[in-house]
Amino acid sequence: MNNKIEIPDLMIYAMASEIKNFETVLHGVSSPLPVLAMSVARKTHAPDMAYISGAEGVDPEVDRIYPSSFDARMNRNAVAYFGLHEAFDLAQRGELNVMFLGAAQIDRYGNTNLSVIGDIDQPKVQLPGGAASAFLMPITPKVVIWITRHSKRVFVDEVDFVTGQGYNNRAEAYKKNELVVISSLGVMNFKNSDRVMQIQSYHPGHTLDEIKENTGFDLMVAPDVAETPAPSKEIIDLIHNIDPDGVRWTEFR
Amino acid sequence: MKKVLTSLDEAARLVRDGDLVTTGGATFHRAPMEFVRELVRQGKKNLSLVDREPAMDFDLLIGAGCVAKIRAGMLAFEGLGLAPNFRKKSEAREIITKEGACQPIIAGFRAAAMGLPSLPVKGMLGSDLLDISEEIGGYKQVEDPFTGEKMIAVRAIQPDLAVIHVQKADEYGNVRIEGPVYEDVIKAKAAKTVVVTAEELIPNSEFRKMPEATTLPHFIVDAVVEAPKGAYPGSCFNYYDVDYDHIKEYLRVAAKGQFKEYLDKYVYWRETNE
Numbered sequence: 001m002n003n004k005i006e007i008p009d010l011m012i013y014a015m016a017s018e019i020k021n022f023e024t025v026l027h028g029v030s031s032p033l034p035v036l037a038m039s040v041a042r043k044t045h046a047p048d049m050a051y052i053s054g055a056e057g058v059d060p061e062v063d064r065i066y067p068s069s070f071d072a073r074m075n076r077n078a079v080a081y082f083g084l085h086e087a088f089d090l091a092q093r094g095e096l097n098v099m100f101l102g103a104a105q106i107d108r109y110g111n112t113n114l115s116v117i118g119d120i121d122q123p124k125v126q127l128p129g130g131a132a133s134a135f136l137m138p139i140t141p142k143v144v145i146w147i148t149r150h151s152k153r154v155f156v157d158e159v160d161f162v163t164g165q166g167y168n169n170r171a172e173a174y175k176k177n178e179l180v181v182i183s184s185l186g187v188m189n190f191k192n193s194d195r196v197m198q199i200q201s202y203h204p205g206h207t208l209d210e211i212k213e214n215t216g217f218d219l220m221v222a223p224d225v226a227e228t229p230a231p232s233k234e235i236i237d238l239i240h241n242i243d244p245d246g247v248r249w250t251e252f253r
Numbered sequence: 254m255k256k257v258l259t260s261l262d263e264a265a266r267l268v269r270d271g272d273l274v275t276t277g278g279a280t281f282h283r284a285p286m287e288f289v290r291e292l293v294r295q296g297k298k299n300l301s302l303v304d305r306e307p308a309m310d311f312d313l314l315i316g317a318g319c320v321a322k323i324r325a326g327m328l329a330f331e332g333l334g335l336a337p338n339f340r341k342k343s344e345a346r347e348i349i350t351k352e353g354a355c356q357p358i359i360a361g362f363r364a365a366a367m368g369l370p371s372l373p374v375k376g377m378l379g380s381d382l383l384d385i386s387e388e389i390g391g392y393k394q395v396e397d398p399f400t401g402e403k404m405i406a407v408r409a410i411q412p413d414l415a416v417i418h419v420q421k422a423d424e425y426g427n428v429r430i431e432g433p434v435y436e437d438v439i440k441a442k443a444a445k446t447v448v449v450t451a452e453e454l455i456p457n458s459e460f461r462k463m464p465e466a467t468t469l470p471h472f473i474v475d476a477v478v479e480a481p482k483g484a485y486p487g488s489c490f491n492y493y494d495v496d497y498d499h500i501k502e503y504l505r506v507a508a509k510g511q512f513k514e515y516l517d518k519y520v521y522w523r524e525t526n527e
Binding site: 029030032055056057066067068069070071072073075081083084085088091092114115120122123124125126127128129130131132133134135136137138139161162163164165169170171247250251 | 279280281282305306325326327328329331332333335336339340343344346350352353354355356357359363374375376377378379380381382385403432433434435436439488490494495497
């Protein structure tokens with residue numbers, strides 16, 4: 001590796017790696033990284049995945065991404081339209097395998113906040129809202145949370161408001177569902193008996209200590225912790241070809 | 254069939270101050286922007302707005318002082334930024350924000366469309382959103398009478414008015430939506446009054462040639478308005494794409510605290526030019 005791999009590319013590849021072939025996967029609003037991850041997965045290891053776009057296209061050929069993740073130009077060559085309300089019904093039936101969601105704050109149990117900073121009735125910052133988070137987080141077999149700024153302001157001891165449910169706020173039946181957090185520094189999951197966040201991998205160029213120092217609670221470390229696999233040049237080219245305008249960078253600024 | 258073709262001005266008069274209104278489309282796509290601009294020109298007050306994922310349509314109405322209350326799953330300008338007027342007025346408590354979530358809001362519309370008082374959804378349990386009490390699409394925990402499964406019942410959301418921008422309509426209110434439909438059919442069936450703004454009016458005979466392409470039949474729709482570029486600066490599939498530069502200008506002007514200038518330039522100009 002002579003050139004340093006850029007963080008968005010590492011994150012997109014890690015997110016794509018969470019998708020298995022033949023799975024049904026959905027992305028929502030404001031989701032450039034998930035769109036790119038789903039496109040990479042479909043063009044590499046998961047050619048038979050069912051790709052449901054938030055723009056409502058099924059299995060589209062995404063040849064370019066835009067500031068809006070619902071831009072209908074991303075439905076090119078789609079085989080069908082499938083509305084978000086239909087995708088949510090699929091989730092209720094347990095047939096939506098993977099969903100990507102964001103978080104302004106997250107805690108050790110995986111509770112996410114996308115609603116307000118401060119008090120809900122007297123917010124210091126009014127955030128955009130959780131969209132489908134509270135509905136999909138507990139019931140979806142795998143939810144991948146992407147966080148572009150791994151810091152103590154995001155990884156907090158306690159979220160100001162529980163928008164999406166972590167493991168301590170779930171009914172027993174939903175504790176088996178998987179939650180993966182992919183940040184600018186590493187990949188975290190909850191694969192331990194206490195269902196608390198642990199480091200599964202650290203991105204190339206970053207360290208376990210750096211992740212811990214930038215997290216507002218004690219992070220466990222998975223026994224098989226390793227470096228996050230880096231994407232090949234072909235995959236990086238694929239990402240850059242779909243996103244020549246650098247839309248993927250907007251969340252990092 | 255009754256002719257329901259009318260002017261933008263007349264159609265917007267169907268909205269009364271204090272009404273509960275929903276808009277078609279999703280974020281910047283096929284939102285009824287020209288109708289929204291007309292609501293601003295008519296100086297509507299105290300509207301309650303509800304939708305799954307609105308964007309500039311809601312933010313413009315908030316910025317123009319038309320809104321008292323918001324219920325949405327998410328209100329932002331996607332990758333372009335936060336919704337500036339929503340954020341400012343919500344933080345100043347000049348509007349009441351009662352965050353919903355996508356599927357429950359849709360369930361509220363579906364209940365109203367089906368003539369039911371409520372509809373249950375899965376998920377939601379354990380989220381603090383359940384504590385945000387609200388008469389529009391409010392939540393209550395229920396048990397399924399057959400399986401005992403705990404779910405959230407969502408109270409029906411019956412908007413006073415739904416306004417939907419579409420590609421094609423006839424003078425009777427038959428509607429053809431091209432491309433993504435979003436929840437527009439559900440919203441139209443849920444609302445007491447339905448206004449359709451259309452890029453193009455086409456003859457009734459065109460609908461009869463291909464009834465399977467009709468998205469809404471005439472008896473659902475109360476008013477049709479011809480509104481070319483009616484979703485601008487958002488997109489209208491098969492007609493035009495989003496004008497991202499315009500939306501960036503909106504955000505720039507709002508960030509400088511000069512939103513009135515945007516309204517003068519893009520909303521009120523029509524009044525002064527006529």
